[in-house]
Amino acid sequence: MSKRYHILILFILSAVLLAACSSTPAPSEGQTKKKSVNLLFNFAASSLDPHVDTSYVSLRAGITETLVHLNDTSLTIEPWLAESWESRDGQLWTIKLREGVTFHNGKSMDGAAVKASLERAMKDSLAVKNALRIQSIAANAHTLTIKTEVPFPEFPSELVHPNTSIIDVTDANYVKKPVGTGPFAVASFTPRTAVDLVRYDGYWNGAAKLDSARFSFNEDANARSLALQSGTADIVFRPEVETLSNLEAIPGVKVESTSTFRVHQMTMNLERKALQDIHVRKAIDALINRQAIVDTILRGHAEAATGPFPSTFSFAPDYPDKKSGLDAARAHLEEAGYTEVNGVMQKNGEPLTLKLLTYSARADLPLIAQVFQSDAKKLGIDVQIQLIEIPEEYMAAKRDWDLATYSNLTAPRGDAGYYLNATYHPNGALNFSGADNDHLTALIDKLNATVGQEKRSVIAEQIAKYVDEQVYNSFVLHPNTLVAYKSDKVLNWVTSRSEYYMLTNELDVK
Template sequence: MKKTIVIFTVLAIMALLSACSSNSAEGGTDAPKQVNLLFNFATSSLDPHVDTSYVPLRAGISETLIYLNDETLEIEPWLAESWESEDGENWTIQLREDVQFQNGNPMDAQAVKASLERAMADNVAIQNALRIESIAAEGFELQIKTTMPFPEFPSELVHPNTSIIDVTESDFINKPVGTGPFAVESFTPGTAVDLVRFEGYWDGAAKLEKARFSFNEDANARSLALESKGADIVFRPEVETVEQLEAIDGVTVESTSTFRVHQMTMNLQRESLKDVHVRQAIDALIDRETIAETILSGHAEVATGPFPSSFSFAPDYPEKQYGIEAARSHLAQAGYEEQDGVMQKDGEPLTWTLLTYSARADLPLIAQVFQSDAGQLGIDVTIEQIEIPEEHMAANRDWDLTTYSNLTAPRGDAGYYLNATYHPNGALNFSGADDDNLTAMINELNQVVGQQERSGIAEEIASYVDEQMYNSFVLHPNTLVAYNSDKVKNWTTTRSEYYMLTNELDVK
């Protein structure tokens, strides 16, 4: 039955993508130059200011003021030409003067001001992240005042939800008007967005005439779509199919280290998880080496904290004991003991609800491994599948754990993740962390300039998070992308996972 379902799924994908599945060499000299990229998250909205899948930026519809260089991990001008501040609180941002929106309107300071103000009004997380008190606009210059000295303010303008769009166009969900190389031709929520080249793009018109950015959350179906040529580029094919795909003539598979971490997010508002010893037991139960080798087939680095070991702000963590007996010892310190095969305290069995989601195929498998290992200690773990993790975790508090994946340093700095995840106002603080000591450390970090000093404070924060075991970190997965290299030219697998359909992408 499962095989039949997959076959029908692939046939459906092929039907949806067939209009874009051939290049000029296959479809004749009049066929437009185009590609179709199959992504692992679906979206029902293209609104750049609230879409958590960041499709508008990834699909080349919208752009941000500032760009992250994947190689140097430094921020660079994009729609903004320059920025400066003498006190970290009053900022002058000079915009490019040669940029127009896809409807022909100029991207001047008033338009950017309106876009940023809408982003903050519609997205509380962006409002909290930017800390903007006021914006003044004149010509192509912005004067921005933050609510406090905030030296790292420019790096927040890398975030996809700060994308600049023309807010005088009202159909944000189906047809946002940005400044990128591709304009929206049509959008089918949950299925695909069809794109057409924007001839007036400021950095030179795209080499492609058309593109399709389509969605399927089934990793196996994505792999099969590439095999059948129903898709040209597949983001995160099923790990088990990598060798099979590599064996196909004309298919290239790239495995690239990223800034991402798979973590076990803990709901600190749940009674059992208020005890640090219980949280330490959860951490001890996670068999990282086995997960990395079996579920990820080695396309991952075992995680000791939120940041990959190559970053300057990743501390040297103390050695820990892992395994069933180590977890049992931590639980004993919390007052739990196993009786008649059930882990309990004061006669109450220890049970957890574990959330997971299929858009990242390895997360449900990690959840199953954890469920099995916890069962050996007499802990009943109920796995619940959800659709959009950010929305579900924010709106519901009746869960204990979530296998979750997050970019921890997409701007080459620790500040983003630490603010978003552990500050009380953080956009990704699904754990409900509200620790005065931790908040004070993060606030101190926010006012420090200079990477060396910032790295030192970030190390202290990461070490403190480790001591308190606010969340547990499993591994840093590589980004896997497979594509038809007989057709596709100039594809780049970025570590940030932000930039995908660019004006340089081409077909042979």
């Protein structure tokens, strides 16, 4: 046998051996396949810091939890990390914490740890500070005594907010690896790509059914749909609307369309000269063809909005009918002193030009912006669209814009107080329009001091009507939450109306 033939035989045998070693062996009878899912989300997070991250990834991915939980069915608040709470005057609160809860590093979640977490949240987030209005916190074992700056009967509902998530602040790697109490701990985090999670076996409410999970990001709605089709994602949040029929046709894929507490609105910057005229704001509102947008852009997966709150809420008032369309908008502009000259809407020789912000993480918002731009052009209004990444950061830091398509949860606690405080109170974290009206502020303060949903609903209606009269923002539609997932694999998935709770300890795979 030639030397060359011996070498050839050895090469073949080596190749076969390497292939055998590199192949993944099938699980033996005593082994079980690791359970995992990949959820693809529509916002790309650069940070996991639960106190400042506006995409709430830490809570949604099951890393952190809050003291109070929102029941998605009854829209009432219920205990979570807090076992109970009480107050005699609405200002001094006693909160008893759940005992036996530990952070992912094994440390006890006691009063001192929760106090430190809340204080850190208020220090690093003006939004949290303004929402909680806490004057002082005292901790004793598993009991907190909290005093608010003013009587605040609805204070516990603010503890639902994801930015009040409880973490161990002694472990300072908040951005990449916050140490929470949830069913999943962070294994690794790649900003704007994904966070990989592992089950926390010491979870107080029963270890997760999954061994691991991936919470990944892609702001391209079409790419999210393709990821489900190709099998690289198991659950896709807000797939491209135009692909829904294709997804529904795939065996083993389920598409859910659920009404939420969200509104797509046209936020108006009241610091801009043109928009300080109510007639200009009315013209902008009249230009928005809500039902056409629902039918074409959202394909019916939405409700045309008349105000910030969906019509099913008790505090959503009946609004007076308004004229809309080009003629109505033109009439409002004429009231403001504008005239159309050679196809250009102008006043005192200056054309009406509006800078409109939008962002692609919600695929329908840029389309709404384009429709508005097209309709405004018919009136001789030049609308310049600018695409931004993080709307909250841009709108808060820069005031060089006139309008912004923005999406907001308006009643995530089943109550109007959150949205009205955040959006129209001078200290509101989401008051990007710059609303500062003494009458409006007084009404909001009155709402904050009122106990009982029936009484609160009456005041909330008054506020919503006043905002409508002043046209501080225009409300376009209430979009459904769209989720597509592999129902032949994923078990116990719940499309929540609040959009807060996604990766839970109950989520499982077949």
